[in-house]
Amino acid sequence: MIFDLFRLDGKSALVTGGTRGIGLGIAKALGDAGARLVIASRQENQAALTELRDAGYNVDYINADMSDPDAPAKLIADTLALVGRLDILVNNAGVAQHGDTETFSTDTYRRLMSINLDSVFYTCRAALTPMRQQKGGVILNIGSISGYISNIPQRQAAYNASKAAVHMLTKSLASDYAEENIRVNAIAPGYISTAMTAGGFANEEWAPIWTDMTPMRRPGTPQDIGAAALYLCSDASSYVTGEVLVIDGGYTTR
Template structure:
Protein backbone atom coordinates (compact mmCIF):
# COMPACT_ATOMS: atom_id res chain seq x y z
CA UNK A 1 0.00 0.00 0.00
CA UNK A 2 1.57 3.32 1.09
CA UNK A 3 5.07 3.52 2.54
CA UNK A 4 5.21 5.30 5.91
CA UNK A 5 8.73 4.21 6.82
CA UNK A 6 10.48 6.94 8.80
CA UNK A 7 7.24 8.70 9.68
CA UNK A 8 6.17 9.16 13.29
CA UNK A 9 2.45 8.72 13.92
CA UNK A 10 0.70 9.72 17.16
CA UNK A 11 -2.55 7.90 17.91
CA UNK A 12 -4.68 9.01 20.86
CA UNK A 13 -7.17 6.59 22.36
CA UNK A 14 -4.94 3.74 21.23
CA UNK A 15 -5.38 1.29 24.10
CA UNK A 16 -8.27 -0.55 22.42
CA UNK A 17 -10.84 -0.48 19.64
CA UNK A 18 -10.33 1.53 16.47
CA UNK A 19 -7.29 3.33 17.89
CA UNK A 20 -5.42 0.08 18.53
CA UNK A 21 -6.44 -1.28 15.12
CA UNK A 22 -5.16 1.83 13.34
CA UNK A 23 -1.91 1.90 15.31
CA UNK A 24 -1.15 -1.63 14.13
CA UNK A 25 -2.17 -0.65 10.60
CA UNK A 26 0.32 2.23 10.57
CA UNK A 27 3.05 -0.02 11.96
CA UNK A 28 2.42 -2.51 9.15
CA UNK A 29 3.27 0.30 6.70
CA UNK A 30 6.58 1.00 8.46
CA UNK A 31 5.63 3.96 10.66
CA UNK A 32 7.00 4.48 14.15
CA UNK A 33 4.28 5.03 16.74
CA UNK A 34 3.42 7.14 19.75
CA UNK A 35 0.36 5.58 21.35
CA UNK A 36 -1.55 7.36 24.10
CA UNK A 37 -4.43 6.58 26.42
CA UNK A 38 -5.25 6.55 30.12
CA UNK A 39 -4.92 2.76 30.51
CA UNK A 40 -1.15 2.36 30.47
CA UNK A 41 -1.11 -1.41 31.00
CA UNK A 42 -3.04 -1.90 27.76
CA UNK A 43 -0.74 0.56 25.98
CA UNK A 44 2.35 -1.36 27.09
CA UNK A 45 0.91 -4.62 25.78
CA UNK A 46 0.07 -3.00 22.45
CA UNK A 47 3.51 -1.38 22.26
CA UNK A 48 5.15 -4.80 22.64
CA UNK A 49 2.99 -6.18 19.85
CA UNK A 50 3.86 -3.25 17.58
CA UNK A 51 7.61 -3.49 18.25
CA UNK A 52 7.53 -7.09 17.05
CA UNK A 53 6.51 -5.64 13.67
CA UNK A 54 9.97 -4.06 13.40
CA UNK A 55 9.16 -0.44 14.26
CA UNK A 56 9.57 1.79 17.30
CA UNK A 57 6.65 2.43 19.63
CA UNK A 58 6.46 4.84 22.57
CA UNK A 59 3.48 4.41 24.92
CA UNK A 60 2.50 7.52 26.90
CA UNK A 61 -0.22 7.73 29.53
CA UNK A 62 -2.36 10.75 28.65
CA UNK A 63 -5.73 12.09 29.73
CA UNK A 64 -6.89 13.98 26.64
CA UNK A 65 -9.41 15.98 28.68
CA UNK A 66 -6.58 17.47 30.78
CA UNK A 67 -4.63 20.17 28.99
CA UNK A 68 -1.50 19.74 31.14
CA UNK A 69 -1.46 16.00 30.45
CA UNK A 70 -1.82 16.65 26.71
CA UNK A 71 0.97 19.24 26.61
CA UNK A 72 3.31 16.96 28.56
CA UNK A 73 2.50 14.12 26.17
CA UNK A 74 3.44 16.25 23.16
CA UNK A 75 6.71 17.32 24.79
CA UNK A 76 7.64 13.72 25.61
CA UNK A 77 6.78 12.50 22.12
CA UNK A 78 8.83 15.11 20.27
CA UNK A 79 11.73 14.79 22.71
CA UNK A 80 11.88 11.06 21.96
CA UNK A 81 11.45 11.10 18.17
CA UNK A 82 12.55 14.69 17.34
CA UNK A 83 9.69 15.08 14.85
CA UNK A 84 5.98 14.27 14.62
CA UNK A 85 4.52 13.67 11.17
CA UNK A 86 0.97 12.41 11.71
CA UNK A 87 -1.61 12.91 14.45
CA UNK A 88 -4.69 10.71 14.73
CA UNK A 89 -7.30 11.98 17.21
CA UNK A 90 -9.16 8.79 18.12
CA UNK A 91 -9.96 9.11 21.83
CA UNK A 92 -13.68 9.12 22.47
CA UNK A 93 -16.59 8.16 24.68
CA UNK A 94 -20.33 8.70 24.82
CA UNK A 95 -23.13 9.06 27.34
CA UNK A 96 -26.19 7.52 25.69
CA UNK A 97 -29.12 9.75 26.46
CA UNK A 98 -31.45 12.12 24.65
CA UNK A 99 -32.01 15.84 25.03
CA UNK A 100 -35.01 15.38 27.35
CA UNK A 101 -33.19 13.32 29.96
CA UNK A 102 -29.48 14.01 29.57
CA UNK A 103 -27.82 15.38 32.70
CA UNK A 104 -25.37 18.27 32.71
CA UNK A 105 -22.56 15.92 33.72
CA UNK A 106 -23.34 13.45 30.90
CA UNK A 107 -23.31 16.28 28.37
CA UNK A 108 -20.07 17.78 29.67
CA UNK A 109 -18.31 14.41 29.87
CA UNK A 110 -19.07 13.66 26.22
CA UNK A 111 -18.19 17.13 24.93
CA UNK A 112 -14.94 17.17 26.92
CA UNK A 113 -13.89 13.72 25.72
CA UNK A 114 -15.00 13.89 22.09
CA UNK A 115 -14.58 17.55 21.13
CA UNK A 116 -12.56 19.63 23.59
CA UNK A 117 -9.89 16.93 23.70
CA UNK A 118 -9.50 17.15 19.91
CA UNK A 119 -8.78 20.86 20.29
CA UNK A 120 -6.25 20.28 23.10
CA UNK A 121 -4.37 17.53 21.27
CA UNK A 122 -4.45 19.23 17.88
CA UNK A 123 -3.17 22.52 19.31
CA UNK A 124 -0.27 20.80 21.07
CA UNK A 125 0.91 18.79 18.07
CA UNK A 126 0.05 21.34 15.37
CA UNK A 127 2.52 23.75 16.95
CA UNK A 128 5.22 21.11 16.51
CA UNK A 129 4.15 20.50 12.91
CA UNK A 130 4.17 24.23 12.20
CA UNK A 131 7.87 24.41 13.04
CA UNK A 132 8.55 21.43 10.78
CA UNK A 133 6.46 22.87 7.91
CA UNK A 134 4.86 19.43 7.58
CA UNK A 135 2.03 17.53 9.16
CA UNK A 136 -0.98 15.30 8.70
CA UNK A 137 -3.89 15.58 11.16
CA UNK A 138 -6.62 12.93 11.01
CA UNK A 139 -9.66 13.33 13.23
CA UNK A 140 -11.89 10.35 13.89
CA UNK A 141 -15.40 11.78 13.89
CA UNK A 142 -18.47 9.62 13.22
CA UNK A 143 -21.26 9.16 10.72
CA UNK A 144 -23.36 10.50 13.61
CA UNK A 145 -21.53 13.80 13.15
CA UNK A 146 -23.20 14.03 9.74
CA UNK A 147 -26.72 12.68 10.31
CA UNK A 148 -29.21 11.86 13.03
CA UNK A 149 -30.24 8.34 13.94
CA UNK A 150 -33.23 6.35 15.18
CA UNK A 151 -31.31 3.49 16.80
CA UNK A 152 -30.48 5.24 20.08
CA UNK A 153 -30.56 8.62 21.81
CA UNK A 154 -27.05 10.10 21.74
CA UNK A 155 -27.52 13.86 21.49
CA UNK A 156 -24.18 14.82 23.08
CA UNK A 157 -22.28 12.36 20.87
CA UNK A 158 -23.95 13.73 17.74
CA UNK A 159 -23.14 17.27 18.86
CA UNK A 160 -19.50 16.58 19.68
CA UNK A 161 -18.80 14.65 16.48
CA UNK A 162 -20.55 17.32 14.42
CA UNK A 163 -18.22 19.78 16.11
CA UNK A 164 -15.22 17.66 15.12
CA UNK A 165 -16.37 17.76 11.49
CA UNK A 166 -16.37 21.56 11.32
CA UNK A 167 -13.29 21.84 13.56
CA UNK A 168 -11.54 19.77 10.89
CA UNK A 169 -12.56 22.15 8.11
CA UNK A 170 -11.49 25.21 10.09
CA UNK A 171 -8.11 23.72 10.99
CA UNK A 172 -7.53 22.61 7.39
CA UNK A 173 -8.04 26.17 6.17
CA UNK A 174 -5.91 27.71 8.93
CA UNK A 175 -2.91 25.38 8.76
CA UNK A 176 -2.62 24.84 5.01
CA UNK A 177 0.01 27.59 4.77
CA UNK A 178 2.27 25.50 7.01
CA UNK A 179 2.00 22.42 4.75
CA UNK A 180 -0.28 20.74 7.29
CA UNK A 181 -3.37 18.90 6.11
CA UNK A 182 -6.35 18.12 8.30
CA UNK A 183 -9.05 15.61 7.40
CA UNK A 184 -11.72 13.65 9.23
CA UNK A 185 -12.90 10.07 8.94
CA UNK A 186 -16.50 9.32 9.90
CA UNK A 187 -16.77 5.64 10.81
CA UNK A 188 -20.05 3.80 10.81
CA UNK A 189 -20.77 0.71 12.87
CA UNK A 190 -17.46 -1.03 13.51
CA UNK A 191 -16.52 -4.19 15.30
CA UNK A 192 -14.53 -3.55 18.49
CA UNK A 193 -14.22 -5.22 21.88
CA UNK A 194 -16.97 -2.94 23.21
CA UNK A 195 -19.40 -3.09 20.30
CA UNK A 196 -19.24 -6.65 18.99
CA UNK A 197 -21.77 -8.12 21.42
CA UNK A 198 -24.38 -5.48 20.51
CA UNK A 199 -23.65 -5.60 16.79
CA UNK A 200 -24.10 -9.37 16.71
CA UNK A 201 -27.62 -9.34 18.16
CA UNK A 202 -30.44 -10.31 15.80
CA UNK A 203 -32.21 -6.99 16.34
CA UNK A 204 -29.15 -4.92 15.42
CA UNK A 205 -28.37 -7.11 12.42
CA UNK A 206 -31.90 -6.46 11.18
CA UNK A 207 -31.45 -2.71 11.75
CA UNK A 208 -28.19 -2.71 9.78
CA UNK A 209 -29.77 -4.55 6.87
CA UNK A 210 -32.40 -1.80 6.69
CA UNK A 211 -30.06 1.18 7.13
CA UNK A 212 -26.61 0.16 5.84
CA UNK A 213 -26.53 -0.52 2.08
CA UNK A 214 -23.69 -3.03 2.47
CA UNK A 215 -25.84 -4.77 5.07
CA UNK A 216 -23.19 -5.33 7.72
CA UNK A 217 -20.85 -3.66 10.19
CA UNK A 218 -17.21 -2.83 9.52
CA UNK A 219 -14.72 -5.49 10.51
CA UNK A 220 -11.48 -4.99 12.43
CA UNK A 221 -8.93 -3.27 10.20
CA UNK A 222 -11.36 -1.96 7.56
CA UNK A 223 -10.86 1.62 8.74
CA UNK A 224 -7.08 1.41 8.48
CA UNK A 225 -6.74 2.01 4.74
CA UNK A 226 -8.54 5.35 4.88
CA UNK A 227 -6.31 6.55 7.72
CA UNK A 228 -3.14 5.30 6.04
CA UNK A 229 -4.02 7.11 2.81
CA UNK A 230 -4.63 10.40 4.64
CA UNK A 231 -1.31 9.98 6.47
CA UNK A 232 0.70 9.30 3.32
CA UNK A 233 2.43 11.72 0.96
CA UNK A 234 0.08 10.51 -1.79
CA UNK A 235 -2.71 12.52 -0.10
CA UNK A 236 -0.71 15.77 -0.08
CA UNK A 237 -3.44 17.69 -1.98
CA UNK A 238 -6.27 16.36 0.20
CA UNK A 239 -7.33 18.61 3.07
CA UNK A 240 -10.60 19.58 4.72
CA UNK A 241 -12.18 16.33 3.54
CA UNK A 242 -14.82 14.55 5.60
CA UNK A 243 -14.65 10.87 4.63
CA UNK A 244 -17.47 8.54 5.70
CA UNK A 245 -16.44 4.89 6.06
CA UNK A 246 -19.85 3.56 6.95
CA UNK A 247 -21.00 0.95 4.45
CA UNK A 248 -23.18 3.58 2.80
CA UNK A 249 -25.22 4.60 5.88
CA UNK A 250 -24.96 8.33 5.14
CA UNK A 251 -25.78 8.05 1.42
CA UNK A 252 -29.39 6.92 1.92
Protein backbone atom coordinates in the same frame (compact mmCIF):
# COMPACT_ATOMS: atom_id res chain seq x y z
CA MET B 1 6.30 3.71 -7.86
CA ILE B 2 2.81 4.67 -6.69
CA PHE B 3 3.04 2.33 -3.70
CA ASP B 4 6.02 4.27 -2.39
CA LEU B 5 3.69 7.19 -1.71
CA PHE B 6 2.06 5.14 1.05
CA ARG B 7 5.34 4.54 2.88
CA LEU B 8 5.95 6.35 6.18
CA ASP B 9 9.58 5.43 6.75
CA GLY B 10 11.29 8.03 8.93
CA LYS B 11 7.95 9.49 10.04
CA SER B 12 6.66 9.60 13.61
CA ALA B 13 2.98 9.15 14.39
CA LEU B 14 1.04 9.76 17.61
CA VAL B 15 -2.25 7.88 17.93
CA THR B 16 -4.54 8.68 20.86
CA GLY B 17 -6.79 5.88 22.06
CA GLY B 18 -4.42 3.62 20.17
CA THR B 19 -4.46 0.47 22.28
CA ARG B 20 -7.76 -0.97 21.07
CA GLY B 21 -10.45 -0.85 18.39
CA ILE B 22 -10.16 1.72 15.63
CA GLY B 23 -7.08 3.31 17.19
CA LEU B 24 -5.21 0.02 17.25
CA GLY B 25 -6.24 -0.66 13.66
CA ILE B 26 -4.82 2.71 12.63
CA ALA B 27 -1.61 2.13 14.60
CA LYS B 28 -1.07 -1.20 12.83
CA ALA B 29 -1.61 0.36 9.40
CA LEU B 30 0.82 3.21 10.07
CA GLY B 31 3.32 0.82 11.60
CA ASP B 32 3.07 -1.48 8.58
CA ALA B 33 4.04 1.50 6.43
CA GLY B 34 7.16 2.12 8.51
CA ALA B 35 6.09 4.87 10.92
CA ARG B 36 7.58 5.12 14.38
CA LEU B 37 4.57 4.89 16.69
CA VAL B 38 3.66 6.65 19.90
CA ILE B 39 0.48 5.22 21.38
CA ALA B 40 -1.48 7.08 24.03
CA SER B 41 -4.42 5.89 26.12
CA ARG B 42 -5.95 6.29 29.54
CA GLN B 43 -5.37 2.64 30.41
CA GLU B 44 -2.35 0.71 29.25
CA ASN B 45 -3.19 -2.40 27.22
CA GLN B 46 -0.06 -4.47 27.57
CA ALA B 47 -1.38 -7.19 25.27
CA ALA B 48 -1.86 -4.70 22.44
CA LEU B 49 1.58 -3.17 22.96
CA THR B 50 3.18 -6.61 23.01
CA GLU B 51 1.35 -7.49 19.80
CA LEU B 52 2.66 -4.36 18.09
CA ARG B 53 6.23 -4.89 19.28
CA ASP B 54 6.22 -8.59 18.40
CA ALA B 55 5.13 -7.57 14.90
CA GLY B 56 8.30 -5.53 14.64
CA TYR B 57 6.82 -2.05 15.04
CA ASN B 58 8.87 0.66 16.75
CA VAL B 59 6.37 1.76 19.40
CA ASP B 60 6.38 3.79 22.60
CA TYR B 61 3.49 4.21 25.03
CA ILE B 62 2.36 7.31 26.92
CA ASN B 63 -0.38 7.27 29.53
CA ALA B 64 -2.82 10.13 28.94
CA ASP B 65 -6.34 10.78 30.20
CA MET B 66 -7.77 12.97 27.44
CA SER B 67 -10.62 14.18 29.67
CA ASP B 68 -7.97 16.18 31.55
CA PRO B 69 -7.63 19.59 29.84
CA ASP B 70 -3.91 19.64 30.67
CA ALA B 71 -3.25 16.23 29.09
CA PRO B 72 -3.05 17.23 25.39
CA ALA B 73 -0.22 19.76 25.78
CA LYS B 74 1.72 17.36 28.00
CA LEU B 75 1.14 14.53 25.54
CA ILE B 76 2.57 16.51 22.65
CA ALA B 77 5.56 17.61 24.76
CA ASP B 78 6.20 14.04 25.91
CA THR B 79 5.96 12.77 22.33
CA LEU B 80 8.48 15.33 21.12
CA ALA B 81 10.81 14.37 23.96
CA LEU B 82 10.58 10.72 22.88
CA VAL B 83 10.84 10.97 19.10
CA GLY B 84 12.10 14.48 18.38
CA ARG B 85 9.38 15.54 15.95
CA LEU B 86 5.71 14.91 15.25
CA ASP B 87 4.88 14.18 11.62
CA ILE B 88 1.44 12.64 12.10
CA LEU B 89 -1.19 13.20 14.77
CA VAL B 90 -4.23 10.93 14.91
CA ASN B 91 -6.93 12.15 17.29
CA ASN B 92 -8.84 8.92 17.85
CA ALA B 93 -9.65 8.89 21.58
CA GLY B 94 -13.40 9.10 22.12
CA VAL B 95 -16.36 7.84 24.08
CA ALA B 96 -19.95 7.02 23.10
CA GLN B 97 -22.87 7.76 25.38
CA HIS B 98 -26.54 7.19 24.62
CA GLY B 99 -29.54 8.58 26.46
CA ASP B 100 -32.58 10.83 26.31
CA THR B 101 -31.54 14.46 26.24
CA GLU B 102 -34.06 15.47 28.91
CA THR B 103 -32.41 13.15 31.42
CA PHE B 104 -28.82 13.43 30.16
CA SER B 105 -26.76 14.58 33.12
CA THR B 106 -24.49 17.59 32.93
CA ASP B 107 -21.56 15.55 34.23
CA THR B 108 -22.01 12.93 31.49
CA TYR B 109 -22.36 15.62 28.84
CA ARG B 110 -19.23 17.47 29.98
CA ARG B 111 -17.13 14.29 30.10
CA LEU B 112 -18.26 13.29 26.61
CA MET B 113 -17.48 16.72 25.18
CA SER B 114 -14.19 16.96 27.05
CA ILE B 115 -12.93 13.79 25.33
CA ASN B 116 -14.66 13.86 21.95
CA LEU B 117 -14.26 17.54 21.15
CA ASP B 118 -12.24 19.54 23.68
CA SER B 119 -9.28 17.15 23.67
CA VAL B 120 -9.21 17.12 19.88
CA PHE B 121 -9.06 20.92 19.81
CA TYR B 122 -6.43 21.09 22.55
CA THR B 123 -4.25 18.39 20.99
CA CYS B 124 -4.41 20.03 17.57
CA ARG B 125 -3.56 23.36 19.21
CA ALA B 126 -0.51 21.87 20.92
CA ALA B 127 0.66 20.08 17.76
CA LEU B 128 0.41 23.07 15.44
CA THR B 129 3.42 24.95 16.79
CA PRO B 130 5.95 22.13 16.30
CA MET B 131 4.40 21.27 12.94
CA ARG B 132 4.75 24.87 11.80
CA GLN B 133 8.35 24.95 13.02
CA GLN B 134 9.21 21.81 11.06
CA LYS B 135 7.29 23.21 8.05
CA GLY B 136 4.72 20.49 7.71
CA GLY B 137 2.64 17.76 9.26
CA VAL B 138 -0.55 15.74 9.04
CA ILE B 139 -3.49 15.73 11.44
CA LEU B 140 -6.21 13.08 11.19
CA ASN B 141 -9.30 13.39 13.36
CA ILE B 142 -11.77 10.57 13.88
CA GLY B 143 -15.32 11.82 13.50
CA SER B 144 -18.37 9.68 12.79
CA ILE B 145 -21.34 9.29 10.49
CA SER B 146 -23.14 10.54 13.61
CA GLY B 147 -21.77 13.94 12.68
CA TYR B 148 -23.96 13.77 9.58
CA ILE B 149 -27.05 11.78 10.55
CA SER B 150 -29.22 11.16 13.60
CA ASN B 151 -28.77 7.51 14.48
CA ILE B 152 -31.69 5.26 15.31
CA PRO B 153 -33.00 3.59 17.38
CA GLN B 154 -30.62 4.83 20.10
CA ARG B 155 -30.82 8.46 21.15
CA GLN B 156 -27.45 10.22 21.28
CA ALA B 157 -27.81 13.92 20.61
CA ALA B 158 -24.72 14.89 22.61
CA TYR B 159 -22.50 12.35 20.87
CA ASN B 160 -23.78 13.39 17.45
CA ALA B 161 -23.12 17.05 18.24
CA SER B 162 -19.56 16.29 19.36
CA LYS B 163 -18.73 14.52 16.11
CA ALA B 164 -20.31 17.21 13.93
CA ALA B 165 -18.08 19.70 15.70
CA VAL B 166 -15.00 17.57 15.00
CA HIS B 167 -15.85 17.65 11.30
CA MET B 168 -16.07 21.44 11.23
CA LEU B 169 -12.94 21.81 13.34
CA THR B 170 -11.16 19.66 10.77
CA LYS B 171 -12.28 21.79 7.85
CA SER B 172 -11.45 25.05 9.63
CA LEU B 173 -7.94 23.96 10.60
CA ALA B 174 -7.32 22.67 7.08
CA SER B 175 -8.22 26.06 5.66
CA ASP B 176 -6.16 27.97 8.22
CA TYR B 177 -2.92 25.99 7.87
CA ALA B 178 -2.85 24.69 4.29
CA GLU B 179 -0.31 27.32 3.23
CA GLU B 180 2.06 26.02 5.91
CA ASN B 181 2.04 22.48 4.53
CA ILE B 182 -0.12 21.13 7.35
CA ARG B 183 -2.90 18.89 6.11
CA VAL B 184 -5.94 18.19 8.29
CA ASN B 185 -8.52 15.55 7.42
CA ALA B 186 -11.01 13.33 9.20
CA ILE B 187 -12.58 9.90 8.89
CA ALA B 188 -16.27 9.38 9.65
CA PRO B 189 -16.72 5.68 10.44
CA GLY B 190 -20.06 3.94 10.39
CA TYR B 191 -20.69 0.93 12.57
CA ILE B 192 -17.34 -0.75 13.14
CA SER B 193 -16.90 -4.01 15.02
CA THR B 194 -15.08 -2.96 18.21
CA ALA B 195 -15.54 -3.19 21.96
CA MET B 196 -17.35 0.16 21.80
CA THR B 197 -20.10 -1.20 19.52
CA ALA B 198 -20.25 -4.73 20.96
CA GLY B 199 -23.13 -3.86 23.26
CA GLY B 200 -25.15 -2.41 20.41
CA PHE B 201 -24.64 -5.44 18.20
CA ALA B 202 -25.69 -7.65 21.12
CA ASN B 203 -28.89 -5.60 21.55
CA GLU B 204 -31.82 -7.44 19.98
CA GLU B 205 -33.56 -4.16 19.11
CA TRP B 206 -30.62 -2.15 17.85
CA ALA B 207 -28.57 -4.72 15.90
CA PRO B 208 -31.18 -5.56 13.21
CA ILE B 209 -31.78 -1.87 12.53
CA TRP B 210 -28.07 -1.09 12.30
CA THR B 211 -27.63 -3.97 9.85
CA ASP B 212 -30.76 -3.24 7.79
CA MET B 213 -29.73 0.40 7.34
CA THR B 214 -26.26 -0.56 6.13
CA PRO B 215 -26.43 -1.59 2.45
CA MET B 216 -23.42 -3.89 2.80
CA ARG B 217 -25.26 -5.54 5.71
CA ARG B 218 -22.22 -5.99 7.92
CA PRO B 219 -20.11 -3.93 10.28
CA GLY B 220 -16.76 -2.60 9.20
CA THR B 221 -13.47 -3.58 10.79
CA PRO B 222 -10.65 -1.57 12.38
CA GLN B 223 -8.54 -2.63 9.39
CA ASP B 224 -10.99 -0.83 7.08
CA ILE B 225 -10.39 2.39 8.99
CA GLY B 226 -6.65 1.76 9.25
CA ALA B 227 -6.30 1.45 5.48
CA ALA B 228 -8.07 4.77 4.95
CA ALA B 229 -5.99 6.39 7.68
CA LEU B 230 -2.80 5.29 5.95
CA TYR B 231 -3.94 6.99 2.75
CA LEU B 232 -4.79 10.23 4.52
CA CYS B 233 -1.59 10.25 6.59
CA SER B 234 0.74 9.49 3.69
CA ASP B 235 1.95 11.37 0.63
CA ALA B 236 -0.58 9.39 -1.40
CA SER B 237 -3.07 12.08 -0.30
CA SER B 238 -0.69 15.03 -0.60
CA TYR B 239 -3.34 17.16 -2.34
CA VAL B 240 -6.15 16.27 0.09
CA THR B 241 -7.02 18.51 3.04
CA GLY B 242 -10.23 19.52 4.77
CA GLU B 243 -11.99 16.30 3.81
CA VAL B 244 -14.14 14.02 5.95
CA LEU B 245 -13.94 10.52 4.47
CA VAL B 246 -17.06 8.47 5.22
CA ILE B 247 -16.47 4.73 5.66
CA ASP B 248 -19.83 3.22 6.52
CA GLY B 249 -20.76 0.35 4.19
CA GLY B 250 -23.17 2.72 2.45
CA TYR B 251 -25.18 3.69 5.55
CA THR B 252 -25.36 7.40 4.68
CA THR B 253 -26.58 6.67 1.14
CA ARG B 254 -30.02 5.91 2.54
